[in-house]
Amino acid sequence: MKRKTLLAQFSRFVLLAVLLLPANASFAAPAEGVSGEQASQTDERPFILPFAEPPGPDTWLMAQTYGNTVGAYFNRNTTYRFSGGIHFGVDFSAPCGTEIVAIADGVVALVDATAYGSLPHNLIIDHPQLGYATLYGHLLERPNLTPGQEVKQGDVVALSGDPEETCFGRPHLHLEIRDYPGRGWKYNPINLIDADWDNLALVGSFRSGFERDLDDPRKWQQLDDQPPAVTGGPILNNFANPWPRSR
Amino acid sequence: MIAAGLLLLAGALAACNNESRPPDASVTATATSVEVAAVAAQPSPSATDTATLTPTTEPTATPTTTPTSTPTPTATPTPAPQAIQLTTGGCCTQPFWSPDSQQVRFIDKPAADQPVGIWGVSVDAPQTAPEFVTDRLEESTASPDYLIETNGDTTVIERRADGQRWTVPAGGRTVYISPDETRIAWAVTNSDAPSSNQVSALWLANLDGSDAQQIATLPRGGLSGWISNDVLFISSRESLDSRQQILYALSVSDGTRTELARAERMRGQSLSPSGAWLVYYVTFDSDPSKNGIWLVSTDGSQSMVLDHDLFGAYQWRNCPDGCTPEEDRLLMVPFRPDATYHWLVELNPATGEVRQLTDPDVTPIKIANGDWRVSPDGRTIAFVESSDRNIWLLDLPEG
Numbered sequence: 001m002k003r004k005t006l007l008a009q010f011s012r013f014v015l016l017a018v019l020l021l022p023a024n025a026s027f028a029a030p031a032e033g034v035s036g037e038q039a040s041q042t043d044e045r046p047f048i049l050p051f052a053e054p055p056g057p058d059t060w061l062m063a064q065t066y067g068n069t070v071g072a073y074f075n076r077n078t079t080y081r082f083s084g085g086i087h088f089g090v091d092f093s094a095p096c097g098t099e100i101v102a103i104a105d106g107v108v109a110l111v112d113a114t115a116y117g118s119l120p121h122n123l124i125i126d127h128p129q130l131g132y133a134t135l136y137g138h139l140l141e142r143p144n145l146t147p148g149q150e151v152k153q154g155d156v157v158a159l160s161g162d163p164e165e166t167c168f169g170r171p172h173l174h175l176e177i178r179d180y181p182g183r184g185w186k187y188n189p190i191n192l193i194d195a196d197w198d199n200l201a202l203v204g205s206f207r208s209g210f211e212r213d214l215d216d217p218r219k220w221q222q223l224d225d226q227p228p229a230v231t232g233g234p235i236l237n238n239f240a241n242p243w244p245r246s247r
Numbered sequence: 248m249i250a251a252g253l254l255l256l257a258g259a260l261a262a263c264n265n266e267s268r269p270p271d272a273s274v275t276a277t278a279t280s281v282e283v284a285a286v287a288a289q290p291s292p293s294a295t296d297t298a299t300l301t302p303t304t305e306p307t308a309t310p311t312t313t314p315t316s317t318p319t320p321t322a323t324p325t326p327a328p329q330a331i332q333l334t335t336g337g338c339c340t341q342p343f344w345s346p347d348s349q350q351v352r353f354i355d356k357p358a359a360d361q362p363v364g365i366w367g368v369s370v371d372a373p374q375t376a377p378e379f380v381t382d383r384l385e386e387s388t389a390s391p392d393y394l395i396e397t398n399g400d401t402t403v404i405e406r407r408a409d410g411q412r413w414t415v416p417a418g419g420r421t422v423y424i425s426p427d428e429t430r431i432a433w434a435v436t437n438s439d440a441p442s443s444n445q446v447s448a449l450w451l452a453n454l455d456g457s458d459a460q461q462i463a464t465l466p467r468g469g470l471s472g473w474i475s476n477d478v479l480f481i482s483s484r485e486s487l488d489s490r491q492q493i494l495y496a497l498s499v500s501d502g503t504r505t506e507l508a509r510a511e512r513m514r515g516q517s518l519s520p521s522g523a524w525l526v527y528y529v530t531f532d533s534d535p536s537k538n539g540i541w542l543v544s545t546d547g548s549q550s551m552v553l554d555h556d557l558f559g560a561y562q563w564r565n566c567p568d569g570c571t572p573e574e575d576r577l578l579m580v581p582f583r584p585d586a587t588y589h590w591l592v593e594l595n596p597a598t599g600e601v602r603q604l605t606d607p608d609v610t611p612i613k614i615a616n617g618d619w620r621v622s623p624d625g626r627t628i629a630f631v632e633s634s635d636r637n638i639w640l641l642d643l644p645e646g
Contacts, residue, residue, distance in 0.1 A: 055584050057530045057538040057558050078439075093512075095531035164443045168490045168511050171531065195584075198633045201617040202560040202582050202589070204515030204528055209341050209618075214363045214384075217356050221340045222636065223616050241363075243354065243384055246397040246419050 045194040046130050047103040048153060050092065050175055055200060060094035060160075062200040063172055066188045067226025068237050070244065073211035076237055084229035084236040088186035089118075089135070089176035096140050096167035098160040101153075103134055103175075103193065108149040108157075112142050116183075118174045120165055123158050125151060126180050132192070133183050137174035138163045184231045190223050197223050214241035327609040330641045333373045333629065337636040339366075340618055342629040345380075346391045348622040351629045351638055352380060354387060370627065370640060388421075392428065397421055404431070404454070415456030426522075427476040429454055430499070434470040442467070444487060449479070451499055462499060467492075474522050474545050482516070494527065496545055505547045510537055518545070519563050523572035524596045526561060542577070542596045551599060557592065558582050560617050564593065564643070565625040573597055578604075578621060578628070578643075580614060588613050591628075591643070604644055612641060 053059045064071060069087045076085030106125040116122055118137020123145065126133045136143075140161030151157055162171040177192050179185040190197050201223070210221050220226055220237075227236055339353040349370060356363040357377060364382035368375060380386070385394045394405040402417035404424075415422060415431060422431040431454055434447040447469050452459035468483030479497045481504075492513045495504040507525055508516075516527040528540045540553040540561065559582035566574050577594040588607035594600070605612070612632065619630035625643070632639045 056582070057528065057555065058535055059531075061530060074438075093530065164441075166443070166488075166490075169443050196586070198613060198615050198617075199582070199584050199586050202580050202614065203558075203617070205517045205526070205561055212354060214354075214356070217354050217363055218337075218339065245399075246421070 045192055047134070047177070047189070047193040048101075049193060049195050050100050050103050050136065050173060051094070052099055052101050052154070052156070060092050060098060060173075061203055062197070063091040063093040065197075065201075065223055066090050066190055068210045068220040070209060070211050073237050073239075073242065076235055081235065082231055083186060084227070084233050085238060086227065086229050086236055088229045089137070089174050090189045091172045091174050092160075093172045094160045096159070096161055096171050098173075099156045100136055100139075100158040100160055100173060102151045102155045102157045104130060104132075104153050106134070106151055108145045108147050108151060109133060110147060111145055118176075119163065120161065121158075124183070125157070128180055131180050132187075133178045133180045135174075135176040135178060137176070138172060140167075186229045186231075188224065188226045188228070190226070211237055211239070212243040213237070213239040214243050215239070217243075328605055328642050328644060330610060330612050330632075330639045331373050332632070332635075332637055333368050333370070333640050334377070334638040335374050338377070339638065340616075340631055340636075341387075342618070342620055342631070342638045343387055344620060344622045344629065346623055348624040348626065350378075350380075351640070352387070353377075353638065354384060368638075373640070390424065393424055395421055395424075402433075404456075413455055415452060416459045417450070417456075423470060423472045423479075424454065425473050425476050429476070431456070432470060432473070432479055432499070434465070436469065446487070447483075449481065449497075462502065463497065471516055472518060474518060478545075480516075480518060480525070480545075482513070494525065494543075496547070507543050507545065507547055508541065508550075515561070517561075517563060519572075519575040519577070519596070520565050520570035521572045521575050524575050524577075526563075526577055526596075528558070540579075542594075544596075551596065553594070556581065557594070557601070560614075560619075562619070562621050564621055565623050567624040567626075576625075580619070586613075587611075591641075593643075605641070610641070612639065 051060050055061055064087055066089060067086050072080050072085065072087040080086060080088070102125055104127045106127040109126040110124040112121050113124055116124060116135060118135065121139035121142050123136045123139060123143045124133055136158050138161050140159040143158040145157060160171065160173045162169055164170055175189060177187050177189045213219050229236065333351055339355045342351050342353050345352060345367065350367040351370065352365050352367040355366045355377065357366065362379065362382055365380040365384060365386050366377035367380045368377050385396050392407055394407065396403040396405065397419050400419045402415050402419055402422060403412055404415055405412045417433045420433050420435065422433040424431055430451060432449065432451050434449050436445055436447040438445065445467055447465040448461050449463040449465055449470055450459055451462045465481060465483040466487045468481060471480040471482065474480050474496050477498055477500050479499060481495050481497050483493055483495065484491065491509050491511055493506055494508040494513065494516060495506055497504050508527060510529040511532050512530050513527050516525060518525055523545055525543045525545055526540065529537045532538050539555055539558055541550060543550045557579055560580040562578050564576040564578045575596055577596060579592050579594060580589050581592065588611040590607045591604040593602045593604050612630065613634060615631040615633040615636060619628050621628050627643060628641050629638055630641065
């Protein structure tokens with residue numbers, strides 16, 4: 001009841017806030033039921049990285065980041081069409097069988113929930129105290145967990161896999177942070193996980209640039225400035241004047 | 248306050264969405280493979296769906312030298328390089344250089360009443376207002392002599408010297424021009440297929456687009472560019488279900504392939520300015536000794552894996568008048584997940600010598616999102632500084 005009341009109180013204000021929001025504003029929003037105080041706490045990045053081991057060429061590395069990536073843009077009407085056309089999680093490349101840890105205390109919500117994608121196996125953990133849920137996708141095997149089971153931050157909860165199920169095709173973990181309890185909104189993990197993302201980006205010879213909207217070319221060009229996406233929502237990156245125009 | 252309101256708006260929308268949202272059944276994530284040879288998206292001319300090797304393929308020698316490790320750098324240059332802020336107001340991302348190394352450029356629209364295009368700031372006038380350069384964004388990826396425009400199904404080459412333009416049959420894909428400017432090559436990939444079934448058809452034509460012909464089929468592979476006037480740099484697998492990726496030097500005159508590297512997961516391949524060296528990195532191999540940054544001579548005779556201490560980001564350092572094989576240098580920013588600041592080192596691939604170029608205690612820079620670029624003369628890097636998201640410059644010690 002408290003959360004509903006709070007929501008109603010803020011409804012007019014929220015509409016005004018949307019109108020006032022700069023186009024390039026960055027934010028990561030917790031879900032329904034989170035008070036302003038809790039929202040402030042989430043600004044402190046309550047999650048940890050999903051691996052116990054440090055990153056490196058033997059363990060894991062950051063791959064595709066969240067948001068308006070060039071790769072997502074060119075798949076906005078196919079792979080990513082149900083989530084605003086953007087990459088709605090962070091991909092971490094990792095060899096199959098890499099241990100994945102819970103990124104916050106929580107309660108197992110769903111195991112192998114195929115409707116949430118990221119097959120062949122996935123895991124969803126609710127974090128009601130934070131107002132978020134987390135999804136761990138492309139797992140090697142069905143996690144040996146039961147809905148309702150409590151997990152602690154840092155507990156091993158799954159093993160990473162490969163969406164191609166070969167373990168040499170594209171082995172990686174797809175990690176999403178969604179709202180709780182709706183789980184329809186996806187937020188930028190860069191703003192919610194306590195990590196130095198600029199350091200994690202220092203690999204190889206390329207820059208992971210973002211697709212540009214030439215009508216507003218600074219929009220969504222930073223790791224931490226990316227829009228939230230909602231399942232079934234409009235395509236966010238269907239730009240009239242995109243750049244690059246082809247891959 | 249605004250942020251708090253938005254948080255609640257998101258929650259409200261999520262609650263609404265929960266009642267009617269479609270299932271995520273089609274939602275899958277894709278691995279990032281942007282470093283692998285850029286290949287085009289549109290299926291014309293069409294790529295085949297079958298995993299085959301071309302008849303001209305002749306597997307040839309793999310590197311025969313024993314991989315060696317490199318020493319840990321120790322020296323700190325004197326005097327220490329100092330970073331200089333070039334832009335203001337959090338401007339901008341993905342900087343690149345003018346051909347004469349005198350201006351750092353970026354795509355922007357500084358104000359609502361100003362045009363979108365390429366803007367630039369002179370390295371001699373830091374923190375001054377950017378100058379409008381052009382509205383032709385193709386300049387951001389152009390070579391000194393040619394512009395390549397891709398738009399829809401059309402690829403147009405423009406020669407800067409005389410402004411002549413012509414269409415080539417690459418169907419909207421980018422093309423690679425040979426060093427002697429006589430031929431072009433491009434790859435056509437069935438990008439609509441799952442990545443596990445993607446095959447690239449490799450095409451070759453004269454610079455004017457005439458005599459186009461398919462010269463190879465590359466299962467899960469692509470084209471990275473030219474090594475020399477006669478040799479292309481390609482990646483492929485032996486078949487779609489092959490576990491290992493292979494990097495080849497492909498002779499376009501006789502079709503022979505020289506195998507340069509083979510591993511389960513190779514990324515970030517890049518040719519040195521002279522064309523004598525290839526750098527790439529391997530991760531998560533079933534043989535851990537293969538993991539790390541590798542340097543291979545493009546004649547296939549030498550290879551070297553770097554110490555894990557040097558794993559990280561890298562770019563080749565250009566030379567003012569072009570590099571000889573002996574002058575090739577690899578600039579690196581070591582990967583440290585907890586680093587407060589970043590630093591640069593330089594590797595001579597011919598000798599394995601490593602030199603530290605900056606000291607984070609003296610030159611405390613931090614590159615945002617791996618966004619840095621070496622100037623054409625090799626003397627300076629431009630980078631997006633993490634602390635303020637402006638573009639900064641760092642002059643490099645002489646080689």
